[in-house]
Amino acid sequence: MTASLEELEERLSRLRALLREARRARDNTAATRIRGELREVESAWERAMDAEEAADTPPTPASTAPAVPSTSFRPEAHGRQSAHGAVPVREQVHQALTLLGAPASPKLISSVYEAFFAEPLIATKLASLRRDEERSFTAQGYARPYYICAALTHDRLTPARGLLAVSVWPLERRVIAPLSPRADFLVHAIGTAEQILRLNRAGHPPPDAARQLLRRFALNIPGAYDDKDLDPERVISAARTEAAVHQAADDSERHAAADRARDRLTDAQQLFGGPPMHNALRGSAGFTS
Numbered sequence: 001m002t003a004s005l006e007e008l009e010e011r012l013s014r015l016r017a018l019l020r021e022a023r024r025a026r027d028n029t030a031a032t033r034i035r036g037e038l039r040e041v042e043s044a045w046e047r048a049m050d051a052e053e054a055a056d057t058p059p060t061p062a063s064t065a066p067a068v069p070s071t072s073f074r075p076e077a078h079g080r081q082s083a084h085g086a087v088p089v090r091e092q093v094h095q096a097l098t099l100l101g102a103p104a105s106p107k108l109i110s111s112v113y114e115a116f117f118a119e120p121l122i123a124t125k126l127a128s129l130r131r132d133e134e135r136s137f138t139a140q141g142y143a144r145p146y147y148i149c150a151a152l153t154h155d156r157l158t159p160a161r162g163l164l165a166v167s168v169w170p171l172e173r174r175v176i177a178p179l180s181p182r183a184d185f186l187v188h189a190i191g192t193a194e195q196i197l198r199l200n201r202a203g204h205p206p207p208d209a210a211r212q213l214l215r216r217f218a219l220n221i222p223g224a225y226d227d228k229d230l231d232p233e234r235v236i237s238a239a240r241t242e243a244a245v246h247q248a249a250d251d252s253e254r255h256a257a258a259d260r261a262r263d264r265l266t267d268a269q270q271l272f273g274g275p276p277m278h279n280a281l282r283g284s285a286g287f288t289s
Helices: 005-024 028-054 089-100 106-116 129-140 180-201 208-218 232-264 267-272
Strands: 148-153 159-166
Touching: 005 028, 005 267, 028 232, 089 106, 089 129, 089 148, 089 159, 089 180, 106 159, 106 180, 106 208, 129 148, 129 159, 129 267, 148 267, 180 208, 180 232, 208 232, 232 267
Parallel strands: none
Antiparallel strands: 148 159
16 A cells, blocks of 8 residues: 555654664664665655646636636645735745755745746745744654755755755755756756646646746757747756756765765754764865855
8 A cells, every 4th residue: 555645754754763863872784774764765755746746636617617727736725825815935935846846046936936826925035934944843843744944065064055945855855966956957947847737738828927937947958949839848858858967976966965964964954954064075165056
């Protein structure tokens, strides 16, 4: 029986706690085994999330279909609102980051949310969000299903300047190595194009702002745009072709840094960054964005 997202997230929390205990006990054998299990569960979580997103386009009766839907990305985007009728900022950020699929800047997060969802997201509101999330995690641990956290520099394992991520993403995805900005740009382009395809397949024309956003991505990817027609499938294909060039080297750097982070950082530091490390890798010049 396939585990649910909630069950997988609970298992991730337990494994992280066990890994922390193994490190404190200096039990390297147990730590190695637990890290392997953690990677397997993180991969299972990714597959479950992909399956959920694939099923997230609900049929809308023709008699009640809105002329222009606010979003078809995640059904809960319509339901979770504060007493004032607005989606909380942390949920807005979570929805945008989930669509993008990789760490992103507040400006891009705001642009994506406004392109695909009904409400505006003011980028300046994100300035204190990560600090608020860190305080909440420090007080409550894994009480929430997710936290808006930091991306980590691959060499110093400190917060990458100006980038936000989601706590339930594998640590490898939240590490920023030298090739990661370009790799993540391509992931962002793919996520944006896939969302437009979902809207098209559901019979909902994508908002103009969404197409403009995809065009900006496509103009910076070789072979993605020919000045005649903006084809989401062509953007996806071109982005994946380029991503394959960077993947092996980027994955290697990210996995090595993630292993160091699991060995050296507390749970909170793995999410929000640790203190500067004196043995940072030489030659990386403290890459932070």
